[in-house]
Amino acid sequence: MRTRNAVARDYYGILGVGREASDDEIKRAYRKLARQFHPDVNPDPEAQEKFKDINAAYEVLSDDRKRQIVDLGGDPLAPGGGGAGGPGGPGGAGPFVGFQDIMDAFFGGAAGGSRGPRPRTRPGADAILRLELDLHETAFGVEAPITVDTAVLCTTCSGAGTAAGTHLATCEACGGRGEVQSVQRTFLGQVVSARPCTVCQGYGTTIPHPCPTCAGDGRVRTRRSLTVKIPAGVEDGMRIRLAQQGEVGPGGGTAGDLYVEIHERPHDVYSRKGDDLHCRVTVPMTAAALGTRLTIKTLDSEETVDVKAGTQPGSTLRLRARGVPHLRGTGRGDLYVHLDVRTPTKLDADQERMLRDFAKTRGEEVAELTKQGGFFSRMRDAFNGHA
Numbered sequence: 001m002r003t004r005n006a007v008a009r010d011y012y013g014i015l016g017v018g019r020e021a022s023d024d025e026i027k028r029a030y031r032k033l034a035r036q037f038h039p040d041v042n043p044d045p046e047a048q049e050k051f052k053d054i055n056a057a058y059e060v061l062s063d064d065r066k067r068q069i070v071d072l073g074g075d076p077l078a079p080g081g082g083g084a085g086g087p088g089g090p091g092g093a094g095p096f097v098g099f100q101d102i103m104d105a106f107f108g109g110a111a112g113g114s115r116g117p118r119p120r121t122r123p124g125a126d127a128i129l130r131l132e133l134d135l136h137e138t139a140f141g142v143e144a145p146i147t148v149d150t151a152v153l154c155t156t157c158s159g160a161g162t163a164a165g166t167h168l169a170t171c172e173a174c175g176g177r178g179e180v181q182s183v184q185r186t187f188l189g190q191v192v193s194a195r196p197c198t199v200c201q202g203y204g205t206t207i208p209h210p211c212p213t214c215a216g217d218g219r220v221r222t223r224r225s226l227t228v229k230i231p232a233g234v235e236d237g238m239r240i241r242l243a244q245q246g247e248v249g250p251g252g253g254t255a256g257d258l259y260v261e262i263h264e265r266p267h268d269v270y271s272r273k274g275d276d277l278h279c280r281v282t283v284p285m286t287a288a289a290l291g292t293r294l295t296i297k298t299l300d301s302e303e304t305v306d307v308k309a310g311t312q313p314g315s316t317l318r319l320r321a322r323g324v325p326h327l328r329g330t331g332r333g334d335l336y337v338h339l340d341v342r343t344p345t346k347l348d349a350d351q352e353r354m355l356r357d358f359a360k361t362r363g364e365e366v367a368e369l370t371k372q373g374g375f376f377s378r379m380r381d382a383f384n385g386h387a
């Protein structure tokens with residue numbers, strides 16, 4: 001049943017889409033072209049004609065019934081071309097609406113008109129607080145007192161924002177809708193644009209007699225003291241979440257969460273890597289050579305460890321499970337003791353002689369430094385055959 005119509009326009013071609021195009025593809029094509037040819041952005045007179053075509057094509061192809069007529073070879077916008085009907089009418093006569101209104105009407109934005117006033121009571125924001133702790137506290141946990149500065153529920157009005165014995169009033173400017181609408185007729189039918197009501201800020205209600213304590217906000221800023229339980233094993237930068245201890249929302253809305261961010265103070269002796277601890281201990285050269293026994297103070301105990309005879313500089317002793325307790329699961333990290341072997345710096349004459357004798361018994365020749373020329377002059381002598 002093809003309707004023969006010589007002037008049937010190629011609506012698909014106008015939007016540059018195929019016959020199988022989805023609603024989404026049609027919408028995208030329309031948006032792209034409308035941006036290009038809308039008289040607000042394109043002053044070229046030809047663009048006006050083009051824009052009319054684009055709108056007509058979109059009107060037809062975005063309507064299942066009209067699109068079907070096109071697919072059957074008809075033209076729903078031509079007089080007698082299949083019964084266009086609808087408010088747009090043949091040709092979609094009407095003034096150009098604002099560019100933004102078209103964008104809003106089709107792709108979301110201020111328009112719509114069905115969302116109604118925004119609620120006075122809204123959820124509150126999260127808050128964050130920095131908490132400095134010692135290594136001992138992060139390692140073993142602590143109950144830390146904190147001071148929190150956030151909005152809390154106004155107890156005078158319980159969040160309602162109205163003075164005692166008074167109520168909210170319906171906004172007269174918008175009739176309680178929270179927005180003011182304007183309707184324009186276009187090729188596409190009616191385009192409704194809406195703006196939030198400036199009298200009530202979109203709430204649809206006004207507060208004739210605000211609560212004297214919170215001035216209508218339903219909340220007040222207050223400093224509170226809380227105790228936060230820090231579990232053992234937390235690390236620098238971690239956050240502890242305290243549900244609903246953040247900011248109370250406007251109109252007494254549910255409070256956001258409070259995040260306590262851990263900052264670990266550097267320790268004098270231990271540095272921390274994950275749950276392992278590291279420290280440095282200096283041992284004299286003689287002790288490193290002969291072996292010795294050290295007493296190491298850990299975070300929570302004293303340990304006796306043996307330094308084996310012949311220990312080299314940079315050696316490490318590992319004390320298992322003497323580090324930081326794991327936050328999850330059981331057990332602890334290790335403590336690594338890095339040994340610095342100290343060479344004696346000041347030897348008296350006796351000590352020097354003993355050390356030279358010692359070197360001799362080991363077959364370790366030790367060239368003597370002269371008061372004048374040092375190592376380099378002796379090396380030079382050696383090269384020149386004077387040594």
Ligand SMILES: [Zn+2]
Nearest residue numbers: 171174197200
């Ligand atoms: Zn209003």
Ligand SMILES: [Zn+2]
Nearest residue numbers: 154157211214
């Ligand atoms: Zn109040």
